[in-house]
Amino acid sequence: MKSSIIKRFKRDRIYLLLLVPLLLYYALFRYAPMFGIAVSFLDYNLFKGFWASDWVGLKHYNMFINNPDAWNIIRNTLVLGGLKLLFLYPAPIILAILFHEMRWKKYRRFVQTVSYMPFFLSSVVVSSILIMLLSPSTGWINQLIVSLGFEPIYFLQQSEWFRPIYIGSDIWQHVGFGTIIYLAALSSIDPQLYEAAKIDGAGRWKQTLHVTLPGIVPAMVIVFILQIGGILELSFDKAFLLGNTATLETSDIISTYVYRIGILGGSFSYAAAIDLSMAVISFLFIYSANKVSRRVGETSLW
Amino acid sequence: MKNAKFAFLAVICMVLLLAACSNSNNNTKPASTPSKTDQPAATPDDSSNEQPKASDKPALPEPATIRLFTENSTAWPVKPDWGVWKWIKEETNITIEPVLATGPESLALAISSGDMPDVLSVFPGDVQKYGPQGAFIDLAQHLDQMPNVKAYLDSKPDVKERVLSPTGEMFSILNDGAGEGSQTVWMYREDIFKKHNLAEPKTWDDLYATAKKLKELYPDSYPFAFRHGLNTLNFIGPSFGIYPEMHPDAKDPSKMKYGLQDPAAKTMVGMLNKFLEEGLIPPDWLTMDYKAWAQFMTTNKSFIAVQFIGQIEIINSQLAEGTLKFMVPPIGAGDQPYLAKSGFENYGLAVSSTTKNLDASLRYLDYIFSAKGRDIQSWGKEGETYTVEGGKRKFNANYKEANDLRVQSGIQTAGTYGWFDFEAWLALVKEEEQASYREAPKYRLNVSNILPVLTTEEAATVSVLNDQIWKFWTGEVTKFIFGDRDMSEWETFVKELDKYDIATIQSTYQTALDRLLANTK
Incomplete structure (x- = not known):
């Protein structure tokens, strides 16, 4: 038995060798920095570094829990993340099925390409476009509203508008790119299934319901589990750029708070403690979603 | 046979990759050592070779190189041929190697890297954060080596007030003079x-x-x-x-x-x-x-x-x-x-506590806060950047507006001056626009929100x-x-x-x- 492992090792040595750079990458850039989480248990001194800083245990964690703003910030993050999952998750599935049903290949390819483009714009650009478009004095959207005879709406100054704007622009930005994984899944559906369904008398709608959708369920489950983990990982830049003092009630999320306190205020340890607690919660989300999906269906991450 | 060839190629590639990695790793360390080895090697023959002019002027101190951490502005990108660097070299025999801050996190990275530049452009907030942690030297201990800095601080009580830490240390010196532009x-x-x-x-x-x-x-x-x-x-x-x-x-x-x-x-x-x-x-x-x-x-x-x-x-x-x-x-x-009370500056200069060029760093600070340093780092040199007409200085025609001083010569950019002569800046502001600069100071509140x-x-x-x-x-x-x-x-x-x-x-x-x-x- 032992000799067979050595033999297999010898036989596959080239392939194993090819694995080395990737392992090195993960060790150096993914696992080594994880020791940084220790910062959250220290009174970190940037100059003295890791080893010379004082150990303070859970001080920073307690500080966050006892902060009266903490609940509001966590709630904002969860609500925004939840809404994002609710709207951003199904959008690419619907779009991908629509693409799939489209018969005019050239037009389809053109629309697909166009829908990918916003993905490559940075949030900074998207945010400044939004600020310009939504301005109540010079923005096109409000000029349209006014020309239709309504009062202009101060979108960015009203906290109830922050979430729709954030989610809406996120859909615009990511929906096209998100279809790629589903289109790949769709193309792997056996055409014979459609033929069989047609012979059985299924129309287009029934085919979609009973052939197309079940065909992409595994992809849907995987994407869902991945996105569940990302609920708390909202992009900092967009919340920071679109938010302002009028909308702090809804726009102050964990990442913007960490930025203010940790980066601007220089409390690295405190910021690390908040981030680490969020990472733990994210992990719990993924873990339970995976468990549920393994019990209910046969697809799971691990 | 084919397989063996592939294997060989793969191994070569790997080795090359590793070599490249380790090479670049090695490179970072020696990069700082030349400045160390430079100093003993910088014997008189070095300076006489490189600096034929040095002999014309009396007793220039021995040459040194210091690294200066400074802002990276896209509106006036730092250039190696800027006049400010040349004048510093001519006056003090110090070669400045600018190290550019690429973002707000650059200073924190420089400090935690353990390889800080010798002199750093810093904001008071950063000084309050990292000074007490031990990143910068206490300049108050070295004021006897910097008579010009001492005189400058004595003449500016409000600047001195802002640079003293609660425990009496002085981790940075704040610039002055150019703040008029930011009111x-x-x-x-x-x-x-x-x-x-x-x-x-x-x-x-x-x-x-x-x-x-x-x-x-x-x-x-x-x-x-x-x-x-x-x-x-x-x-x-x-x-x-x-x-x-x-x-x-x-x-x-x-x-x-x-x-x-x-x-x-x-x-x-x-x-x-x-x-x-x-x-x-x-x-x-x-x-x-x-x-x-x-x-x-x-x-x-x-x-x-x-x-x-x-x-x-x-x-x-x-x-x-x-x-x-x-x-x-x-x-x-x-x-x-x-x-609002304004006209003061927010940028200052600190010296790294790990510097190996302490004397040169202090000498540099003393120069930019001296009367001569102030004049040269604000105006440049006669014939080179300006001419004197009827007792009044006039900048050469290539400087069309005040900002050209920054773009072309690095004048009034972070770290290149200590005490700026704002008249140099005003000299390129249109006559009719100068009035506001003279009017504004009359209405300042007695307290600031600092x-x-x-x-x-x-x-x-x-x-x-x-x-x-x-x-x-x-x-x-x-x-x-x-x-x-x-x-x-x-x-x-x-x-x-x-x-x-x-x-x-x-x-x-x-x-x-x-x-x-x-x-x-």
């Missing part, structure tokens, strides 16, 4: 006012009446425009005798006060609310950026503004017709017109409290201005402020202020 002032469209026979508003009530008239004359205009969102309160606050947050009291500068608790704050916020409701300021005042503001100003949609002083000239050059002019700040409370330096423990006490109260007041004041909360509730709001532990914050800063006043007596 915010009031400005108005002189031609429009004249055309309609309107006088410069003396008080906020006048301002309201004037804006109202302008709105009648130009219905789709927003007569008064600013673009710093809520931060604008720091610029218009002084006309009511306050800043919105914690600051030394203008009436008694030895006492800290929280501006929003002053009754004048209600008048100020109430005014803005009235202005907004009647369309006298743009509805998106909170989110307007520079571009939007400039658009309003240049298309006759706004006629009064609070902005950086240099914008007067910039907008004037874009206006098809008409002129923007400095305006005396309107009085909101009391009987004197006030602007907070006294806290000890590390004090800072830890208030950092979270500060964020909480900031979040509360900015949210509420924004609501008041938009009218989402009625002004009649202002007193309730002031009471609510107390819930945010304002007493602790105030007493913490009061302790710091008392200590500062005692230290600088």
Whole structure:
């Protein structure tokens, strides 16, 4: 038995060798920095570094829990993340099925390409476009509203508008790119299934319901589990750029708070403690979603 | 056979890759060592080879190289052939190697890397954070080596006040002289006012009446425009005798006060609310950026503004017709017109505590704060950058506007000067635009909103409290201005402020202020 492992090792040595750079990458850039989480248990001194800083245990964690703003910030993050999952998750599935049903290949390819483009714009650009478009004095959207005879709406100054704007622009930005994984899944559906369904008398709608959708369920489950983990990982830049003092009630999320306190205020340890607690919660989300999906269906991450 | 070839190729690739990696790893370390090995090697024959001019001048100190951490501005990218570097070399025999900050995190990275540049351009906030942690040397210990710095600090008590740490150390020296460019002032469209026979508003009530008239004359205009969102309160606050947050009291500068608790704050916020409701300021005042503001100003949609002083000239050059002019700040409370206390600089210089070129670093600081260094680093050299005509200095024709000094020669860029001669900058500002720079200093409030330096423990006490109260007041004041909360509730709001532990914050800063006043007596 032992000799067979050595033999297999010898036989596959080239392939194993090819694995080395990737392992090195993960060790150096993914696992080594994880020791940084220790910062959250220290009174970190940037100059003295890791080893010379004082150990303070859970001080920073307690500080966050006892902060009266903490609940509001966590709630904002969860609500925004939840809404994002609710709207951003199904959008690419619907779009991908629509693409799939489209018969005019050239037009389809053109629309697909166009829908990918916003993905490559940075949030900074998207945010400044939004600020310009939504301005109540010079923005096109409000000029349209006014020309239709309504009062202009101060979108960015009203906290109830922050979430729709954030989610809406996120859909615009990511929906096209998100279809790629589903289109790949769709193309792997056996055409014979459609033929069989047609012979059985299924129309287009029934085919979609009973052939197309079940065909992409595994992809849907995987994407869902991945996105569940990302609920708390909202992009900092967009919340920071679109938010302002009028909308702090809804726009102050964990990442913007960490930025203010940790980066601007220089409390690295405190910021690390908040981030680490969020990472733990994210992990719990993924873990339970995976468990549920393994019990209910046969697809799971691990 | 084929397989073996592939295997061989793969192995070669791997080895090359690893070699490349380890090579670059090795490179980073020796990069700092040459400066070390340079010094002993820099014997007289070195300087005589490279510096034939050195022999003309008496006794230049021995050559040295220091690394200078400085800002990376896209508007004036640092160039190796800038005059400022050359003049430093000529005067002090020090070669400067600029190390550029690529972002706000660069300084933290430089400090934690263990390989800090020798001299660093730093902001006071950074100094307060990293000085007590041991990143910078205490310059107070070395003042005898820097007689010019000492003289500079003695002549500038307000600068000295701001650089002393609570425990008496001096982790940085603040620049001075160029801050005149970063003050915010009031400005108005002189031609429009004249055309309609309107006088410069003396008080906020006048301002309201004037804006109202302008709105009648130009219905789709927003007569008064600013673009710093809520931060604008720091610029218009002084006309009511306050800043919105914690600051030394203008009436008694030895006492800290929280501006929003002053009754004048209600008048100020109430005014803005009235202005907004009647369309006298743009509805998106909170989110307007520079571009939007400039658009309003240049298309006759706004006629009064609070902005950086240099914008007067910039907008004037874009206006098809008409002129923007400095305006005396309107009085909101009391009987004197006030602007924010300004004209000071926020950039300073610190020396790394791990530097191996301490003597050269100190020598560099002493040079840029000396009278000669001040003159050369502000003006350049006669014949090279300017000529003297009729006893007056005139910059060469290649400098068309003041900013060209930065772009072409690095003059007035971070770290290249200590004590700037602002006359050099003014020499390239148009004659008619210079008046505002001479007028503005007359109206400065006696206190600034710069907070006294806290000890590390004090800072830890208030950092979270500060964020909480900031979040509360900015949210509420924004609501008041938009009218989402009625002004009649202002007193309730002031009471609510107390819930945010304002007493602790105030007493913490009061302790710091008392200590500062005692230290600088």
